[in-house]
Amino acid sequence: MSDLFSALTQDEWRALTLSLKVSVVATLASLPLGLWVAWLLARREFPGRSLLDGLVHLPLVLPPVVTGYLLLLAFGRRGTFGAALAEIGIVFSFRWTGAALACAVMGFPLMVRAMRLSIEAVDQGLEQAAATLGASPLAVFATVTLPLSLPGILAGAVLAFAKAMGEFGATITFVSNIPGETQTLPSAIYTLTQVPGGEAGAMRLTVIAVVVAMGALLVSEWLARRARRRVEGLA
Amino acid sequence: MSLSVDVALTRGAFSLDVAFEAGAGLTALFGRSGSGKSTLINLIAGLARPDRGRIAIDGRTLVDTAARVRVPVHRRRIACVFQDARLLPHLSVKGNLGYGRLFSRLAGGDGRDGIEPEAIVAMLGIGHLLDRMPAGLSGGEKQRVAIGRALLSRPRLLLMDEPLAALDEARKAEILPHIERLRDEAGVPIVYVSHAVAEVARLASTVVVLEAGRVAATGPAEAILRRPDLFPEREAEAGSILDMRVEGHDEAAGLTRLSGPAGRLSVPRLPYEPGRTLRVRVPARDVLVATRVPEGLSARNVLPGRLAALTGAGPALTAEIDCGGAILTARLTTASASDLGLAIGAPVYAVVKSVAFDPAAIGAGRRSVEI
Known part of the structure; x- marks a missing residue:
């Protein structure tokens, strides 16, 4: 393993660390919104619920290139929101932050799906009982819904992270493929496969991608098991 | 509140x-x-x-x-x-x-x-x-x-x-x-x-x-x-509730004397101090109605009262007997009601065959006792 890491070129190494940074930021930043949307879809009836559900799932069914292009139209320097955001110093286009945004959007449906399912599985009778004891809706969420759906919420976050690590189409369309700034692991692998003599580097990065993905799955499995044991009161 | x-x-x-x-x-x-x-x-x-x-x-x-x-x-x-x-x-x-x-x-x-x-x-x-x-x-x-x-x-x-x-x-x-x-x-x-x-x-x-x-x-x-019309499928459970107090014990006979507004009852020895109050449930089917003081009867508990009401229709009636302000209900057939010539307000005697004690006092399941 250490041989593998020492064999990495500077560009490859930068692609790996950038990918980790982009994925962590994308996951953490979309977590609160994902949780809120999952709770809305699982627990509330409101007009436009189906529309919201559809919107959340859109990145899952659209070609990633289309999602990336739409992001470019909306958040590019001259985009609908991009221009206004640039005024206050928030720039997405051709920055690593843009890569994080693309990854967050692409991972969002997976995150919301897992969280929604686990929130729906929480017995509403328990939430009602908590409310009769004086817990406000926010307190019920924080003390009952959240801890009881924690395994699914962790699973959703890990799925989103894994998706972010592998996101390629939307990212490269939105923020291109700039080494050190927007060249994530998949972009780097793609670039290496396009140049003569890049096979070895592509192979190294591929092995790393597999290892990171496996690691994420194992960690999420372990966290979920621990959370489930606590939830079921067997700890 | x-x-x-x-x-x-x-x-x-x-x-x-x-x-x-x-x-x-x-x-x-x-x-x-x-x-x-x-x-x-x-x-x-x-x-x-x-x-x-x-x-x-x-x-x-x-x-x-x-x-x-x-x-x-x-x-x-x-x-x-x-x-x-x-x-x-x-x-x-x-x-x-x-x-x-x-x-x-x-x-x-x-x-x-x-x-x-x-x-x-x-x-x-x-x-x-x-x-x-x-x-x-x-x-x-x-x-x-x-x-x-x-x-x-x-x-x-x-x-x-x-x-x-x-x-x-x-x-x-x-x-x-x-x-x-x-x-x-x-x-x-x-x-x-x-x-x-x-x-x-x-x-x-x-x-x-x-x-x-x-x-x-x-x-x-x-x-x-005590209204059987509300509990038609539970007739057997209809009955009256009497508040009684433990008067004292008759150790030789193994009995406890209870008294309340309805009168006195003797029941098999209860493990309570005199003065303690109990809720006693008397099932309507375990109360007989008599127009005279009955003689030659094994039941010892006879409460005098007045017939307050006779309700129901068909073969079975419910008699409400006012015993010193407490109402005792009894089930009887229409035939026996007419044989006895029961009239509202007439003095009658309620013969109590069994009572059930409120287990609040007993501390374990409902207990029914023949008396």
Whole structure:
């Protein structure tokens, strides 16, 4: 393993660390919104619920290139929101932050799906009982819904992270493929496969991608098991 | 405290339209499944909204559709004990008890009024369970913890939705005394949903009988429970409740003498001190009616009174006998009623064949005794 890491070129190494940074930021930043949307879809009836559900799932069914292009139209320097955001110093286009945004959007449906399912599985009778004891809706969420759906919420976050690590189409369309700034692991692998003599580097990065993905799955499995044991009161 | 309810709600084919008042003590909502008991509980707790109507506690409106007022569940301070306990599985027993207390404190409770947590834990006998998780508790233990958790939220009203329905007889017997102590000691008014006559007879001060979403009858427990028309399929269980006091014991004969407004009864020796009051239930089918003092009869307990009413139709009638202000009911056939020439107001004698004691006093299951 250490041989593998020492064999990495500077560009490859930068692609790996950038990918980790982009994925962590994308996951953490979309977590609160994902949780809120999952709770809305699982627990509330409101007009436009189906529309919201559809919107959340859109990145899952659209070609990633289309999602990336739409992001470019909306958040590019001259985009609908991009221009206004640039005024206050928030720039997405051709920055690593843009890569994080693309990854967050692409991972969002997976995150919301897992969280929604686990929130729906929480017995509403328990939430009602908590409310009769004086817990406000926010307190019920924080003390009952959240801890009881924690395994699914962790699973959703890990799925989103894994998706972010592998996101390629939307990212490269939105923020291109700039080494050190927007060249994530998949972009780097793609670039290496396009140049003569890049096979070895592509192979190294591929092995790393597999290892990171496996690691994420194992960690999420372990966290979920621990959370489930606590939830079921067997700890 | 007074709870006033006047609500209507329609859900598909089911419609609920009820109005009643409940005072201090324990009010039983009695009715078959599907009569709307649980819906009513949900409306009072705020877990469901009425189509129309008003619910208020002590004049404070909880919901009023006309005035567009609706206090959210968590601000009503009405605690619920559900049939399935609903303990939070990720918290220990101590955590569950603390959960109820936490929010009443956050809401600005000074922690003074209401019972001390230690007293509640002791009253419910759950001190040894504090560190356990709910998953490892028996059904009866879970219900006791749920009751404690509800009390610790210092509710204005305690709703109990068939808290014993999921338990076997032994577990029921384990919990009933705790509910009685709650009624008598905690000072929190209780609305108790049940479809079991025995539970209602034992616990209720006031009874509201629901039938298909309507109030069929409401009033003091003694008055409601002796009406066989409300309990047609439970005729055997209809009967009267007498409040008696232990007068003394006749050790040689192995008897205990009881006395009350209705008169005196001798029953097999009871393990109580003289002076103690008991609730005695006399099943209507175990009371005979005589127009003269009976002679040559094995039954020793004959209470003199007047025939207050003769109700019912068909082969079986119910005679209500006024014994010193207490009403005793007796079942008899139309034929024997006409043979005896029974007339309202005429002096009669009630021959009591058996009584059942309120197990509140006995401390273990209902006991029926031939006397």
